[in-house]
Amino acid sequence: xxxxxxxxxxxxxxxxxxxxxxxxxxxxxxELIAEIQNPxxxxxxxxxxxLTRQLxxxxxxxxxxxxxxxxxxxxxxxxxxxxxxxxxxxEEAANKTMDAVESIFPVVDTIQKQIKAxxxxxxxLMHNKLDLPEFKSLxxxxxxxxxTTDKESVRMHDLMTDVLMAQDFQDLTGQVIRKVIDLVREVxxxxxxxxxxxxxxxxxxxxxxxxxxxxxxVEGPIVNAAQRDDVVADQDDVDDLLSSxxx
Amino acid sequence: MFSLEGALDKNMKVLVVDDFxxxxxxxxxxxxxxxxxxxSEADDGSTALPMLKEGSFDFVVTxxxxxxxxxxxxxxxxxxxxxxxxIPVLLIxxxxxxxxxxxxxxxxxxxxxxxxxxxxxxxxxxxKIFERLG
Numbered sequence: 001x002x003x004x005x006x007x008x009x010x011x012x013x014x015x016x017x018x019x020x021x022x023x024x025x026x027x028x029x030x031e032l033i034a035e036i037q038n039p040x041x042x043x044x045x046x047x048x049x050x051l052t053r054q055l056x057x058x059x060x061x062x063x064x065x066x067x068x069x070x071x072x073x074x075x076x077x078x079x080x081x082x083x084x085x086x087x088x089x090x091e092e093a094a095n096k097t098m099d100a101v102e103s104i105f106p107v108v109d110t111i112q113k114q115i116k117a118x119x120x121x122x123x124x125l126m127h128n129k130l131d132l133p134e135f136k137s138l139x140x141x142x143x144x145x146x147x148t149t150d151k152e153s154v155r156m157h158d159l160m161t162d163v164l165m166a167q168d169f170q171d172l173t174g175q176v177i178r179k180v181i182d183l184v185r186e187v188x189x190x191x192x193x194x195x196x197x198x199x200x201x202x203x204x205x206x207x208x209x210x211x212x213x214x215x216x217x218v219e220g221p222i223v224n225a226a227q228r229d230d231v232v233a234d235q236d237d238v239d240d241l242l243s244s245x246x247x
Numbered sequence: 248m249f250s251l252e253g254a255l256d257k258n259m260k261v262l263v264v265d266d267f268x269x270x271x272x273x274x275x276x277x278x279x280x281x282x283x284x285x286x287s288e289a290d291d292g293s294t295a296l297p298m299l300k301e302g303s304f305d306f307v308v309t310x311x312x313x314x315x316x317x318x319x320x321x322x323x324x325x326x327x328x329x330x331x332x333x334i335p336v337l338l339i340x341x342x343x344x345x346x347x348x349x350x351x352x353x354x355x356x357x358x359x360x361x362x363x364x365x366x367x368x369x370x371x372x373x374x375k376i377f378e379r380l381g
Contacts, residue, residue, distance in 0.1 A: 102276065
């Protein structure tokens with residue numbers, strides 16, 4: 001029996017089918033059905049075969065792409081190290097600066113105390129009420145004050161220079177962070193490439209995706225306050241918000 | 248805790264809580280500059296709470312975002328404990344969402360300072376807190 005192999009059932013076939021069924025030839029009817037469907041089935045199998053081959057090739061390509069492998073095994077751990085470096089450098093810089101500052105505070109306090117100590121006699125002098133022994137005492141005190149201030153000014157200058165130099169972390173950490181940004185961009189591109197290969201749309205949504213938020217809405221420092229309406233910009237905003245609610 | 252003039256007693260026992268040692272150091276220095284002399288530190292809400300339960304502290308300054316127990320949860324724990332609920336709590340944090348600020352206020356925080364902050368802001372908020380309690 002010749003059957004149309006185009007995959008579409010013909011009127012002729014349908015009539016034949018009905019004839020088989022009306023005359024109780026169930027087996028022949030089933031055979032006919034199978035033959036009609038066959039072309040559809042083989043097309044389907046051909047399609048599945050093609051897709052499987054495509055998937056196989058794509059997966060192979062990923063495995064062959066050593067860039068992805070490098071990203072996972074070398075660059076990301078490297079990035080973590082770099083970011084840890086940033087934390088270390090900034091902590092060092094902060095501590096160096098605070099060391100200098102903590103050294104300067106007592107120096108400034110000492111000078112202030114000495115000035116306050118000298119002041120009463122000095123005021124007396126300014127009002128022409130100083131007697132000679134007091135004047136001599138005042139001269140000695142002022143001499144000490146001048147010598148101390150001179151010495152401590154030099155020391156403060158050095159400490160200020162330490163503070164200045166401690167800011168070098170910004171340049172170093174900036175360079176390191178730039179490298180990490182490059183890495184992130186590469187990973188982003190690879191991910192988009194993967195999504196595209198599997199036919200998933202990777203169009204970025206018009207609205208930027210919301211940042212990851214932890215327990216109690218924790219998010220850390222906000223880096224783009226200007227583009228958001230759910231954050232406060234400064235302390236004044238905080239105070240306004242609290243007083244508007246009666247706190 | 249308050250002297251006869253109603254000014255706050257700067258000998259009061261203060262606990263500074265933050266997981267970054269540099270921030271603890273900054274706050275400690277600022278408080279010292281304002282005359283506070285009795286300052287202790289903790290590196291997380293989870294280490295702060297036992298210190299508070301044990302130690303007759305008068306004031307807590309805490310960060311929000313800490314890995315073990317967050318500042319907001321420390322605040323709630325303080326307010327929930329009959330022996331600690333009277334202690335004023337000041338939050339100093341980079342968390343800046345309006346919802347979070349309201350959350351803290353409703354949990355009973357006495358002051359909320361966002362980072363980065365100035366010494367003047369800290370001073371003003373401390374005055375306000377102890378004024379209100381006086």
